Amino acid sequence: xxxxxxxxxxxxxxxxxxxxxxxxxxxxxxxxxxxxxxxxxxxxxxxxxxxxxxxxxxxxxxxxxxxxxxxxxxxxxxxxxxxxxxxxxxxxxxxxxxxxxxxxxxxxxxxxxxxxxxxxxxxxxxxxxxxxxxxxxxxxxxxxxxxxxxxxxxxxxxxxxxxxxxxxxxxxxxxxxxxxxxxxxxxxxxxxxxx
Amino acid sequence: xxxxxxxxxxxxxxxxxxxxxxxxxxxxxxxxxxxxxxxxxxxxxxxxxxxxxxxxxxxxxxxxxxxxxxxxxxxxxxxxxxxxxxxxxxxxxxxxxxxxxxxxxxxxxxxxxxxxxxxxxxxxxxxxxxxxxxxxxxxxxxxxxxxxxxxxxxxxxxxxxxxxxxxxxxxxxxxxxxxxxxxxxxxxxxxxxxxxxxxxxxxxxxxxxxxx
Numbered sequence: 001x002x003x004x005x006x007x008x009x010x011x012x013x014x015x016x017x018x019x020x021x022x023x024x025x026x027x028x029x030x031x032x033x034x035x036x037x038x039x040x041x042x043x044x045x046x047x048x049x050x051x052x053x054x055x056x057x058x059x060x061x062x063x064x065x066x067x068x069x070x071x072x073x074x075x076x077x078x079x080x081x082x083x084x085x086x087x088x089x090x091x092x093x094x095x096x097x098x099x100x101x102x103x104x105x106x107x108x109x110x111x112x113x114x115x116x117x118x119x120x121x122x123x124x125x126x127x128x129x130x131x132x133x134x135x136x137x138x139x140x141x142x143x144x145x146x147x148x149x150x151x152x153x154x155x156x157x158x159x160x161x162x163x164x165x166x167x168x169x170x171x172x173x174x175x176x177x178x179x180x181x182x183x184x185x186x187x188x189x190x191x192x193x194x195x
Numbered sequence: 196x197x198x199x200x201x202x203x204x205x206x207x208x209x210x211x212x213x214x215x216x217x218x219x220x221x222x223x224x225x226x227x228x229x230x231x232x233x234x235x236x237x238x239x240x241x242x243x244x245x246x247x248x249x250x251x252x253x254x255x256x257x258x259x260x261x262x263x264x265x266x267x268x269x270x271x272x273x274x275x276x277x278x279x280x281x282x283x284x285x286x287x288x289x290x291x292x293x294x295x296x297x298x299x300x301x302x303x304x305x306x307x308x309x310x311x312x313x314x315x316x317x318x319x320x321x322x323x324x325x326x327x328x329x330x331x332x333x334x335x336x337x338x339x340x341x342x343x344x345x346x347x348x349x350x351x352x353x354x355x356x357x358x359x360x361x362x363x364x365x366x367x368x369x370x371x372x373x374x375x376x377x378x379x380x381x382x383x384x385x386x387x388x389x390x391x392x393x394x395x396x397x398x399x400x401x402x403x404x405x406x407x
Contacts (some may be wrong), residue, residue, distance in 0.1 A: 014237050124260045151264035155257060176256050184249040185242035 014040065015093040020085065023096045030055040035097040035105060036070070046076035048095065053082055064090040074160045076109050081159070120164040121172035123150040128178070136170040178180045 014037040024031045031052050041048035050070035058065050065086060072083045097105055106164055126134065131149045138145050153176065167170045183189050219226065239247070358366045378390035 008233060009231055010233070012233060032304070046358040049250070065326065123256065126264075127257070130261070151260050155259075166387045180255060183254055185244040187242060188246055 015091055017093050017095040019064055019092050020068055020089040020094050021064065021095055022092075024052070024055055024066055024068060024132065027096075030057075031096070034099075035102050037095045037097060038091075038092050039095060041074065044075050047105055048072075048074045048076075049105055050085075073109060075162055077162070078109070079159050081151075083159075117173070119166045119170060119173045120153070120155065120163050121176055122152060122166050122177045124153050125150055126180055135168075163169065 020036070024069060027034065031053060035049050035111060037049045037054065038148055050072050052068055052070055054069040056067040058067060066089050068085045068089060069082050070085060072079045126149045134149065155161075180194065183194070310390045376390060382388070
């Protein structure tokens with residue numbers, strides 16, 4: 001099924017590895033109990049891996065896919081629920097952990113997380129033009145004028161979320177503004193007045 | 196310079212192909228010469244990557260917030276408008292209904308008066324017609340009676356000239372005494388030309404002779 005010599009055609013990808021079926025299909029008992037890693041999650045310093053719990057094969061029309069349930073550990077945190085992988089199972093981005101390295105990987109999961117506790121803000125200030133527009137608009141419509149010109153931020157809900165959103169009244173540790181913010185690499189802005 | 200061959204070979208109108216100069220249409224497959232070409236990945240330095248990531252994340256957060264704000268405002272406005280409009284619409288509907296009922300009653304009354312008048316007129320017309328018919332019938336009957344009476348009178352007058360068994364002898368005598376010769380001709384002026392020579396008995400004789 002898979003050849004050793006790989007000839008790439010077309011656009012390059014960030015993916016590195018095999019599809020899930022290529023891994024699981026060649027293993028004894030469809031690889032239940034083995035550990036797999038997605039290479040895009042290896043960008044984080046904390047270990048992220050998945051333990052296969054259950055495998056279901058797919059009909060012939062979906063020959064690149066397989067339905068796999070895994071216990072997921074993301075950034076050193078084990079998720080409470082078993083996760084199903086189906087939609088992303090075709091991506092050639094999975095890597096099987098050899099059995100002799102499994103214990104090392106499992107041991108690297110520590111109770112305390114290395115990343116600092118980040119509390120995301122609930123609100124963000126409006127952009128300057130929008131502030132003026134909103135004030136005028138509310139005056140025109142006869143509504144009461146907003147005292148605080150802030151709006152709530154919506155965050156994507158994901159079980160992988162590491163940073164939590166601040167409770168009402170809690171002080172967030174990071175601040176989002178409408179401006180450029182603090183550059184991550186100031187060397188790019190040499191000679192440019194930032195304010 | 197474009198050769199004539201290109202015009203002949205092309206499978207799609209020129210207009211669409213001309214939309215973008217020097218481009219293959221999207222529905223054509225990858226050119227043979229470009230089939231196994233692997234485009235070079237853009238090299239982005241780590242600094243730039245981090246900065247771009249930060250800026251893009253920042254932008255997405257801002258945009259999400261703005262979108263959410265306007266979405267919620269729209270929902271709020273819509274709900275207030277709906278509630279207001281539902282009350283308004285109920286009231287408007289009731290008003291409209293009342294108005295409609297009043298107009299309907301008015302129309303009904305108007306139609307009723309018109310109908311009464313029309314019926315009166317119709318009744319009068321019918322009475323008139325019936326009277327006329329009766330009169331006509333009476334008149335006809337009278338005429339017929341008159342006609343019959345006249346006929347009777349005429350017959351009665353004629354009756355006197357009838358030949359009864361009592362008068363038979365007399366009538367025979369009279370007829371024998373006054374023979375009438377009908378053997379004559381009449382011209383347009385009513386002038387009669389009597390038969391001059393031939394007596395009736397001659398005719399009779401001839402007839403009898405021919406019969407024999």
